[in-house]
Amino acid sequence: MPVYLDxxxxxxxxxxxxxxxxxxxxxGANASSIHGGxxxxxxxxxxxxxxxxxxxxxxxxxxxxxxxGTESINTAVKGLWWxxxxxxxxxxxxxxxxxxTTDTVAWLVEREGAALRRVPLDGVGRIDPGLFEEAAAxxxxxxxxxxxxxxxxxQDAAALAAASARAGAPLHLDAVSALGHVPVDFAAWRxxxxxxxxxxxxxxxxxxxxxxxGVGALVVARSARLGALVHGGGQQRGLxxxxxxxxxxxAFAVAAELAEAEREGEAARLSQLRxxxxxxxxAFVPGAELLGDPQERLPxxxxxxxxxxxxxTLLFLLDQAGIAVSTGSACQAGVAEPSHVVLALGRSERExxxxxxxxxxxxxxxxxxxxxxxxxxxxxxxxxxxxARARR
Numbered sequence: 305m306p307v308y309l310d311x312x313x314x315x316x317x318x319x320x321x322x323x324x325x326x327x328x329x330x331x332g333a334n335a336s337s338i339h340g341g342x343x344x345x346x347x348x349x350x351x352x353x354x355x356x357x358x359x360x361x362x363x364x365x366x367x368x369x370x371x372x373g374t375e376s377i378n379t380a381v382k383g384l385w386w387x388x389x390x391x392x393x394x395x396x397x398x399x400x401x402x403x404x405t406t407d408t409v410a411w412l413v414e415r416e417g418a419a420l421r422r423v424p425l426d427g428v429g430r431i432d433p434g435l436f437e438e439a440a441a442x443x444x445x446x447x448x449x450x451x452x453x454x455x456x457x458x459q460d461a462a463a464l465a466a467a468s469a470r471a472g473a474p475l476h477l478d479a480v481s482a483l484g485h486v487p488v489d490f491a492a493w494r495x496x497x498x499x500x501x502x503x504x505x506x507x508x509x510x511x512x513x514x515x516x517x518g519v520g521a522l523v524v525a526r527s528a529r530l531g532a533l534v535h536g537g538g539q540q541r542g543l544x545x546x547x548x549x550x551x552x553x554x555a556f557a558v559a560a561e562l563a564e565a566e567r568e569g570e571a572a573r574l575s576q577l578r579x580x581x582x583x584x585x586x587a588f589v590p591g592a593e594l595l596g597d598p599q600e601r602l603p604x605x606x607x608x609x610x611x612x613x614x615x616x617t618l619l620f621l622l623d624q625a626g627i628a629v630s631t632g633s634a635c636q637a638g639v640a641e642p643s644h645v646v647l648a649l650g651r652s653e654r655e656x657x658x659x660x661x662x663x664x665x666x667x668x669x670x671x672x673x674x675x676x677x678x679x680x681x682x683x684x685x686x687x688x689x690x691x692a693r694a695r696r
Contacts, residue, residue, distance in 0.1 A: 374520075399648035484566075
């Protein structure tokens with residue numbers, strides 16, 4: 305079996321989630337139908353909504369099921385833009401966000417005439433709430449990652465929410481990478497948010513916590529003004545029309561509950577494995593550098609800059625050795641370009657091409673870490689040699 309160190313891209317489906325999917329799928333009716341079968345499906349769907357809401361710290365009515373994190377982000381960002389009223393025609397966007405967000409904002413800039421209010425990251429990927437507030441005050445909406453999907457830095461979500469509330473701007477938080485790894489609490493983060501300002505939307509995805517691919521959720525506050533991305537049927541408060549995926553919702557709820565129940569224990573276990581991995585890498589490559597916040601980071605994230613070696617070359621050599629890793633977001637897989645997140649940390653293009661992202665999850669073991677460290681010396685020597693030849 306290959307050693308899998310790419311849990312940030314997707315994590316294996318939980319058996320309990322698969323069983324929940326099969327059980328819910330056996331109901332076999334449309335949850336919008338009024339006959340007995342339809343109402344049975346509706347009960348399964350609404351139970352899943354309530355269970356997921358309990359994990360997320362929100363009301364059940366605020367949970368809108370989607371096809372995944374990307375759709376949730378598009379719905380939130382575009383929907384807030386379309387409902388902006390007389391707010392300034394700009395979007396407050398930190399550097400280094402996930403491409404689902406940056407590409408959505410780029411679409412608004414190109415197609416809708418939006419302006420961009422950039423918020424810089426510091427050298428370890430943190431967002432300054434003061435700078436965030438300044439940008440939000442001049443924008444129709446603000447958006448930010450709770451935890452960076454590449455370098456693993458975890459933001460102070462409550463501080464960002466408070467900053468956007470003071471600025472009078474609605475905020476969307478991308479919690480896709482955070483769920484199951486750090487506490488996620490929509491109501492607590494909202495704090496004393498006023499209607500239409502502060503945290504009003506939060507995106508999530510099932511397959512990051514052991515649920516099925518193709519299922520996600522968008523938490524939308526009752527007070528939020530949000531234009532719909534998908535029309536037809538009026539389901540889910542009119543925010544996401546269409547026949548609802550009952551089985552997917554049930555599986556997501558089970559996976560999220562299990563991830564939350566395990567979270568503290570897994571965070572401690574994965575942090576230990578992560579630290580062992582970092583020490584082992586530094587022992588062989590003294591110049592290797594852990595990127596991202598050294599303390600406030602996802603427990604299973606190891607994002608390393610390898611001097612004098614191309615990350616893409618390392619990835620392929622490790623893959624040949626049976627080790628699955630990545631150079632960054634899987635959404636950019638196959639695209640040979642420097643990491644925009646590493647560039648946002650103030651690093652050079654060469655450095656941004658010399659990184660690997662190793663991410664641990666619930667199936668990760670000490671044996672996986674040992675296997676990677678055993679394969680690294682040969683892979684790094686060959687990658688460094690190839691880089692040296694390319695520079696001649």
